[in-house]
Amino acid sequence: MPDQVFFALEVMVNGLMVGVMYALVALGFVLIFKASGIFNYAQGVMALFAALTLVGIQQGQVPFAHLINAIFGTDIHHFGWQVPALLAIVLTVLVMIGLAVLIERIVLKHLVNQEPIILFMATIGLAYFLEGVGDLMWGSDIKVMDVGLPQGISDSIDRATFDWFGYGFFIDRLDIAASIIAALLVAALIVFSQYTREGRALRAVADDHQAALSVGISLRFIWVLVWSIAGFVALVAGIMWGAKSGVQFSLSLIALKALPVLMLGGFTSIPGAIVGGLIIGMGEKLFEFIVGPLVGGATENWFAYVLALLFLVFRPQGLFGEKIIERV
Amino acid sequence: MNVARNVAGEVTADGRTLGGTLMDLRNITLRFGGVTAIKDISFDIREGEIRAIIGPNGAGKSSMLNVISGFYNPQEGEVWFRGDRRGPMRPYQVARLGIARTFQNIALFDGMSVLDNIMTGRLTHTRSGLLDQAIWWGKAQREENAHREKVEEIIDFLEIQRIRKTPVGRLPYGLKKRVELARALAAEPKLLLLDEPMAGMNVEEKEDMSRYILDVNDEFGTTVALIEHDMGVVMDLSDRVVVMDYGRKIGDGTPSEVRNNQAVIDAYLGVAHD
Numbered sequence: 001m002p003d004q005v006f007f008a009l010e011v012m013v014n015g016l017m018v019g020v021m022y023a024l025v026a027l028g029f030v031l032i033f034k035a036s037g038i039f040n041y042a043q044g045v046m047a048l049f050a051a052l053t054l055v056g057i058q059q060g061q062v063p064f065a066h067l068i069n070a071i072f073g074t075d076i077h078h079f080g081w082q083v084p085a086l087l088a089i090v091l092t093v094l095v096m097i098g099l100a101v102l103i104e105r106i107v108l109k110h111l112v113n114q115e116p117i118i119l120f121m122a123t124i125g126l127a128y129f130l131e132g133v134g135d136l137m138w139g140s141d142i143k144v145m146d147v148g149l150p151q152g153i154s155d156s157i158d159r160a161t162f163d164w165f166g167y168g169f170f171i172d173r174l175d176i177a178a179s180i181i182a183a184l185l186v187a188a189l190i191v192f193s194q195y196t197r198e199g200r201a202l203r204a205v206a207d208d209h210q211a212a213l214s215v216g217i218s219l220r221f222i223w224v225l226v227w228s229i230a231g232f233v234a235l236v237a238g239i240m241w242g243a244k245s246g247v248q249f250s251l252s253l254i255a256l257k258a259l260p261v262l263m264l265g266g267f268t269s270i271p272g273a274i275v276g277g278l279i280i281g282m283g284e285k286l287f288e289f290i291v292g293p294l295v296g297g298a299t300e301n302w303f304a305y306v307l308a309l310l311f312l313v314f315r316p317q318g319l320f321g322e323k324i325i326e327r328v
Numbered sequence: 329m330n331v332a333r334n335v336a337g338e339v340t341a342d343g344r345t346l347g348g349t350l351m352d353l354r355n356i357t358l359r360f361g362g363v364t365a366i367k368d369i370s371f372d373i374r375e376g377e378i379r380a381i382i383g384p385n386g387a388g389k390s391s392m393l394n395v396i397s398g399f400y401n402p403q404e405g406e407v408w409f410r411g412d413r414r415g416p417m418r419p420y421q422v423a424r425l426g427i428a429r430t431f432q433n434i435a436l437f438d439g440m441s442v443l444d445n446i447m448t449g450r451l452t453h454t455r456s457g458l459l460d461q462a463i464w465w466g467k468a469q470r471e472e473n474a475h476r477e478k479v480e481e482i483i484d485f486l487e488i489q490r491i492r493k494t495p496v497g498r499l500p501y502g503l504k505k506r507v508e509l510a511r512a513l514a515a516e517p518k519l520l521l522l523d524e525p526m527a528g529m530n531v532e533e534k535e536d537m538s539r540y541i542l543d544v545n546d547e548f549g550t551t552v553a554l555i556e557h558d559m560g561v562v563m564d565l566s567d568r569v570v571v572m573d574y575g576r577k578i579g580d581g582t583p584s585e586v587r588n589n590q591a592v593i594d595a596y597l598g599v600a601h602d
Contacts, residue, residue: 196468197454204437204448211435214397215511216423216452 006167011289012282017175019281020182021244024237025258026265026273027186028230033267034206035226036108038119042127044255046096046231049134051238051247053095055145056138058088063137085147089235096231097224104224112219131252140249145242149177178240185236186274189229198225260308266318275319280304347375349408350519350551351396356405358391365391366402367575373519378545378552380562383572384595389555390432392572393523396553397429398422410518424452428517430508432524432555438497442488442507443479445496449514450475482513485547486540502533506540513544520544522554526561534558538565563587571595 025047032040040046056063060079069075083091107122150173162168193199204212205222213219238247241254257280265276284303292299311318351373358366366388373379381389394400395407401416408414409425417425428449437445454471483492486506491499496507505525512520525541526534538561544550556562562569563583571579571586573595579586586592 197451200440200444200448201451203440203444207437207439208435210399210431211437212448213399213419214423214429214431214435215448215515216420217448218418218420 003167006165006169008286008289010169010171011285013169013171014175015282015285016278017172017179017281018285019278020175020179020274021237021240021254021277022257022261022281023274023277024178024182024185024233024240025254026261026277027189027270028233028237029255029258029262030265030267030270030273031189031233032226032230034270035202036119036205036223037116038123039116039267040230041120041123041255042130043230043234043258044252045127045130045134046099046234047238047241047254048247048249048252049099049130049238050092050096050231050235051145051242051251052134052138052143054088054092054147054235054239055143055242055247057091058083058085058147059143061138066139067136089147089239092235093232096235097228100224100227100231103227104220108223109220127252131249143242143247145239145247147239147243149174149239149243151243174240174243181236181240185233186270189270192229198222202226257304260304262318263308263311264318266320269318269320272318272320280307283307347377347551349373350375350410351553352406352408353392353396354406354408356392356395356402356407358388358395358400358402365575366395368405369572369575369577370405371570371577371580373551373553374568375551376545376549377567378541378554378565380566380569381553381555381572382557382559382562382569383578386574387572388575389572390523391575393429393521393553393555396422396519397427397521423515426452426515426518427521428512428515428519429521430505430512430523430525432527434501434504434508436496436504436508436511439495441493441495442499442510443483443492445507446479446482446510446514447475449511450479452515478516479514482510485513485543486510502529502536505529505533505537509537509540509544513548513550516548517550520550520552522552522556524555524557526556526558534561541565 025044028043028046029040032038032043055061060081060083062068062076062079065077069077103126107126108119111119111122152173154171154173154176157171158168193203201212201217202222202225204215204217205219209219212222237254238251241251245251261273261276261280263276264279265272265274280303284300287303288297288299349372353372354370356366356369357364369388369392381392383389391400395402398417398419398421406413409427414422414425437448440448453475483489486509488503488506488510491503491507496504499507509522509525512522522541526537529537541552541554542565545552554562554566556565566583568581569579569583569586570577571589571592573591578591578595579589581589
């Protein structure tokens with residue numbers, strides 16, 4: 001086979017793996033949207049916040065160091081210890097759960113039974129707030145995410161594929177790790193929602209609040225639970241993207257890439273988020289590879305949005321979303 | 329004070345043995361802004377009976393049921409359940425006390441199967457928490473199986489075996505009502521509240537539903553409080569009836585007593601104003 005075909009294949013595989021990363025971000029949106037009908041604008045910022053917190057804890061940074069120094073005239077920045085990656089992850093998960101509790105207590109509790117648009121506005125506020133707090137807590141410099149994930153091109157795949165096909169595939173080991181972790185995460189989420197009582201309660205709340213209350217489900221508990229899970233998914237996405245492109249403000253913009261994924265997959269479907277992510281990841285890479293040279297490149301910036309636009313016109317509920325039926 | 333008004337064992341004129349007071353509502357007043365939905369109503373529900381609440385549209389029946397199930401908390405009055413005074417509560421807390429309900433406009437989980445819907449009724453009985461389920465998978469699984477057995481029993485009882493895997497959203501109205509009853513029964517409630525269980529049903533469906541309600545009361549000994557419009561059904565089913573009109577209680581007694589109550593007749597048939 002000509003190298004050209006192999007190259008296209010390589011592009012496709014790489015696209016799929018980027019797609020997994022998109023899907024990870026989209027997953028956070030879907031979880032909250034399904035359970036509470038809220039489109040959580042802050043999901044991207046939550047990923048940034050989680051990544052910042054993880055790096056901060058790991059490197060032993062003093063939270064709010066700038067604030068403390070400015071007020072008390074001190075000059076402290078580090079505790080002087082390094083926290084092992086695993087422990088730092090556990091601590092970050094606890095922080096994200098704490099954040100979920102605070103969001104429920106301070107914001108959601110007061111907005112019960114409000115229009116979705118109001119809740120959406122609240123999450124915009126939340127996004128800006130979190131962004132500011134993240135800066136204030138951990139500083140705004142670009143940080144390196146290092147939790148021991150493999151980095152760089154996988155030599156063994158390069159060699160193996162070269163032996164078999166006479167063409168070496170360049171695949172980032174981080175992408176492979178991300179794919180495996182994402183698969184595990186999705187499997188865990190499915191087991192959780194299908195086979196545990198909290199999962200069943202969560203699906204119940206997603207369907208009907210009143211009925212959920214009448215069988216003894218506490219809505220507040222479920223909301224804390226679902227925001228905690230979304231926080232956890234944000235952490236995973238933050239780790240992956242942080243390891244790929246550094247922990248900095250632009251990390252929160254990955255949420256923008258999740259939007260077309262959601263439009264493709266549907267806002268209410270977990271498999272939809274995954275398939276949507278894969279299609280967009282693979283589609284934009286292949287499109288850049290095939291059509292890019294003809295139009296002068298840089299198609300990756302807009303391809304996803306044009307695809308989403310087409311879906312909005314021809315299939316607004318997405319590939320897996322619930323069909324929208326308007327009764328007249 | 330922790331005194332039940334009635335003790336078990338009293339025997340009626342027609343030879344039935346009455347249970348003790350299960351729920352006692354004392355001087356309940358419920359307002360929405362300037363509108364008073366319920367004015368100073370008191371009545372009790374005795375263990376093992378079928379208690380109906382009837383009245384013309386807008387009489388405050390559903391509000392009363394919502395007070396009992398914790399969806400509304402009354403501004404005045406006391407709610408006593410099993411000998412204890414119940415403070416203001418949220419609906420899920422009331423559900424955990426053993427009060428299950430159905431809704432006038434069916435409230436089921438449309439995306440879930442019939443079986444899963446009914447399983448949610450068991451949530452108040454589940455012991456193991458999230459962590460237990462993750463760590464002691466086997467134990468949680470055994471518990472799940474026990475719940476499943478109970479649920480299958482109810483499914484058999486209500487004769488909905490054939491649809492147990494069907495998503496509820498696809499079922500016809502009458503069956504949905506039955507699934508909702510099944511979910512409420514799965515909680516093995518001490519008190520079962522039915523908000524118009526027969527609304528919108530045809531004669532045959534009504535007969536089925538009546539039979540199920542009687543059987544539930546008979547076989548499980550479940551105390552039932554229900555709201556219903558169909559007078560024939562109410563009179564046949566219930567042991568005692570509360571009659572409401574404009575938020576007030578205008579009658580309370582056995583079906584035959586209520587039927588001969590002048591205030592009730594006036595409320596239903598209207599009074600000539602001359």
